[in-house]
Amino acid sequence: MRNTTLRMAALAAVAAFALTACSGNDGGTDRADEVAANCDNSGDPNTVTVYSGRTEKLVAPLLNSIGPDVLGAGVKIEALYDQKPVKVLEEGGKSPADVWFGQDAGELGALAANGYLSELPAQVLGAVPAQYADPGKRWVAITLRSRVLAYDPRQIPAADLPGGIDGLVDEKWRGKIGYAPTNASWKSFVTALRVLRGEDGARAWLQKFKAVEPVEFDKNSAVLDAVDQGRLTLGLINHYYWFMKAAAQGADNVTAKIHYFKGSEEPGALVNIAAAGVLTCSDNKEAAAKLVEFLLSARAQQYFADETGEYPVIANITSKHNLPTLTELSPPAIDLNQLSSVSETEAMLRDVGLLK
Incomplete structure (x- = not known):
């Protein structure tokens, strides 16, 4: 009792x-x-x-x-x-x-x-x-910290990378993208998506993302490892995971690279x-x-x-x-207090089927 x-x-x-x-x-x-x-x-x-x-x-x-x-x-x-x-x-x-x-x-x-x-x-x-x-x-x-796209250059050259998150919902990426649905950084990205595109726009993108069957991991570091090992083509992480891995193993021993989305209206460029x-x-x-x-x-x-x-x-x-400057990234100008609506984000993710 x-x-x-x-x-x-x-x-x-x-x-x-x-x-x-x-x-x-x-x-x-x-x-x-x-x-x-x-x-x-x-x-x-x-x-x-x-x-x-x-x-x-x-x-x-x-x-x-x-x-x-x-x-x-x-x-x-x-x-x-x-x-x-x-x-x-x-x-x-x-x-x-x-x-x-x-x-x-x-x-x-x-x-x-x-x-x-x-x-x-x-x-x-x-x-x-x-x-x-x-x-x-x-x-x-x-x-x-900046959100970035980790990628395996053996599977996709930098010139062919999507320019923003809307490029991630293409059918060609089915089962090839990793993410960490329970991680706070992913939830903050989705909250920023809601702020920038509204509830309907965020839901529409999440539904398309789910349709390409992204692969779930517990941590950003596990996403990066999967890309580095060639088990996935792409992965959504924070930038510093790559730099820590490179420092620990030597940059020449890390196959995965990272790509920065840019733009004041691009949720994937969230800092x-x-x-x-x-x-x-x-x-x-x-x-x-x-x-x-x-x-x-x-x-x-x-x-x-x-x-x-x-x-x-x-x-x-x-x-x-060798970090790009924040001016180069030109991230969305979001009031960081707006990212506090995590519970609404979690409710949307569960409704869409991207969070258990």
């Missing part, structure tokens, strides 16, 4: 999260007051607990390098990786989390809309261009963010804010630029990777 009750409570939390996430950041401040009134965090005030939607492989080397010069003497970091934002809502005011470090704008927007993120200090928000910080002051971008915010019920907001500020330091930004191949969000950081 107890297990059934817990499952029902979790389902109710997920439903509440989904409903409020649809509304973007509207009402987030009022909800933050409600959340703050019910905080009951009994964690260690000398520990900054990070819930990371990002993987341990990407983030741990940097977090593990942080010393007392950043957070203060006696303050340590405890990180939990591969987390989902709904966990915060399920835990409510008892959540031990101090910082959410997410891989997607939609995650941060949904948490802010539900009142689970507090305002960040001005020096943190002011470290990045305005378009990469929440107007409500509750999250800030840490890195940028999304990894972002961070301080939880409303954090029992160490000062140290938590210092951690977010550190993620925007030259040291941290250089790490992401070189080790993960992501775009930095502060000036004067040069990556060792």
Whole structure:
């Protein structure tokens, strides 16, 4: 009976999260007051607990390098990786989390809309261009990443690649395209598709995409591996997966290449963010804010630029990777808070049959 009750409570939390996430950041401040009134965090005030939607492989080397010069003497970091934002809502005011470090704008927007993120200090928000910080002051971008098309040059020359996502629904690609339907980056792409083309336009493209029988994978890295091994011709991923693979194996040992879609009206050219915010019920907001500020330091930004191949969000950081500039890509100018309607995206994907 107890297990059934817990499952029902979790389902109710997920439903509440989904409903409020649809509304973007509207009402987030009022909800933050409600959340703050019910905080009951009994964690260690000398520990900054990070819930990371990002993987341990990407983030741990940097977090593990942080010393007392950043957070203060006696303050340590405890990180939990591969987390989902709904966990915060399920835990409510008892959540031990101090910082959410997410891989997607939609995650941060949904948490802010539900009142689970507090305002960040001005020096943190002011470290990045305005378009990469929440107007409500509750999250800030840490890195940028572009959607790309991975391809096998043995099967298709670069000159014959489709110019945009509409070229991916051609019958000739039946069973030859990989994607990761449960990954946050795919869902953000579909949300951007909804923003740019409207509900009917997004649904029409998804139905055509499903008709060519794309191949499902759990992760972007698995999509890239399948293309690299010649098991697929094309794959939809984020750009940095290729650069990490090239760094690990040597670029000459990676067969797959990546193609950047371009254009202000092209959903496939979406540039999304990894972002961070301080939880409303954090029992160490000062140290938590210092951690977010550190993620925007030259040291941290250089790490992401070189080790993960992501775009930095502060000036004067040069990556060792040969990345096209964001000006060259000319991505869609989407308000990143609009990507918070993840639940509506998931509902559409299930209705179309692209998400279980």
